Amino acid sequence: MSFFQKMGTGNLLMLILCIAIIIVAEYLFLTGNELHGIFLGLWAPTLLGVMIYLKLVSHERK
Template identity: 55%
Template sequence: MNFIKKLGLSNALMLALCALIIVVAEYMFLSGDEIPAIFIGLWAPTLLLVAIFIKQIKNER
């Protein structure tokens, strides 16, 4: 619980969502859906980059 307070609830939820996306993409890839799995697997770094961008904008203000 201390980790979530230190990280922030929105950042913790974003990291959990990215981890879930990676797990789903791995499952799809191993079950034989390679192309959709790669597409879905690319969502995680995109979401992390958006979160970093929003945090930078917030820190500049």
């Protein structure tokens, strides 16, 4: 079983979204919109935390 099949489609999409958010936040920060870049950059760890929480809740139900 490959790594991507183990992750699942939902988790893979959320990971790609987090990577895209980080790239956009870096772009905003480096082009002079520091506050917008920081604000957007805080979304990625929040989404990762939600992913971990949902994984723990679903694992606990089993």
